[in-house]
Amino acid sequence: MEIAIPPGSAYVGIVRLAVGSLARSAGFDEERVDEIRIAVSEACTNAVLTNDEAGSAEAIAISWREESDHIVVEVGDRGASPEQQPSAADSQGFAPRLVMSVALLRELVDDLSFDPRPGGGTLTRLTFSRAG
Amino acid sequence: MEIAIPPGSAYVGIVRLAVGSLARSAGFDEERVDEIRIAVSEACTNAVLTNDEAGSAEAIAISWREESDHIVVEVGDRGASPEQQPSAADSQGFAPRLVMSVALLRELVDDLSFDPRPGGGTLTRLTFSRAG
């Protein structure tokens, strides 16, 4: 299924609700459902903040696709890829929010990619194995 | 925001979740939130069943739009309008499901319309006044 949200922070929680329900229906256990919610929420949060930084008011496009052995969630925005953004820790050694977000994404998903979108922006693709 | 669901009965509950959250955020009280969930669910149910009858596997397109004094929810399908479908009660006087559905819709929304869509199908438009 597909969800398009205005690039506002208020809508990310609605995506979490929908994704939690989809993940549960897809047969994941509660712990994994929670991890999937967190990962998709991180991707949407990055999309909302990066659209904002890029000055884009375009909708964030989220898709959920079920394959036999995995689920693919794609989040499309009009902003910069996390890989193009500063990742240096500050003078006290604290990582920026985005670095923590990418650390969470990498840990919680089975496969992660950031690709440029036609027309500009980033497509974040999260893959969740059904096996594990 | 916009949601596109595959025309399967399993997805209607996810739309209810999202709509309940949107309606609550929009400031409706719990009773009205519940009525909005029921009305949108009825429209989606009719869309899913009517797509099925029309043999269409196309997605059902749902949109939620907030205006200053009302909310507009549109549900687009590829099936027949409820107004084109048989509404006669059976021999024992029972109304078909669709007639009960339309009765619920008429009672729960402030404005209701069924319009033909370009390319075929029906656009069901539900309006909910913010006044109350």
Add this chain to the structure above:
Amino acid sequence: MELGLDVRKVDSHSVVDVKGEIDVYTAPKLREKLIELVSEGSYNVVVNLEGVDFLDSTGLGVLVGALKRVKAHDGSLSLVCTQDKILKIFKITGLTKVFPIHSSVNEAAGGAA
């Protein structure tokens, strides 16, 4: 989405305790259960809706279908419901005149068959 369906006997009635949301996805499960009861010879059925959070026209359709089936055997179908939001659905569709609606299972099972 899960629909809980538990069947028990109270006097001569079969009581179905329904839990969860009755919608286009789950209504077929309720329909099957009610058909099964009638085919096993249970013609006096009580559907307990106290644990139901959501009911729509598909749920109503299933209840109407079951009513027709038990009536064909001179049976009865009564409902247990005290929740305003669920009662509202029956009122709007005129079904409060069709179904006996009780406020407890004992009241429903104790009533005339």
Add this chain to the structure above:
Amino acid sequence: MELGLDVRKVDSHSVVDVKGEIDVYTAPKLREKLIELVSEGSYNVVVNLEGVDFLDSTGLGVLVGALKRVKAHDGSLSLVCTQDKILKIFKITGLTKVFPIHSSVNEAAGGAA
């Protein structure tokens, strides 16, 4: 979505009981509350996450920001958290080494400032 924020004093500590989901929408409210506390002179802060159902990188960012602020006044920021799903977020991001994480408010407020 509502974020509950209640502040109380336990000994010399200001305890913020957080209820709900801390995400990109609600994190700014928590940030404001923590800035307010520091600007009022509360430099020993306990953030109680026991009522939190969801925490993500925006919430972590706010906690890190608050930690920097209290440290600038030689203060402390400790957390109360026993929920595995929330602890996991701190572990993955390496912040278990940055924040003292306690299993009760009394333990957090009783510890060294």
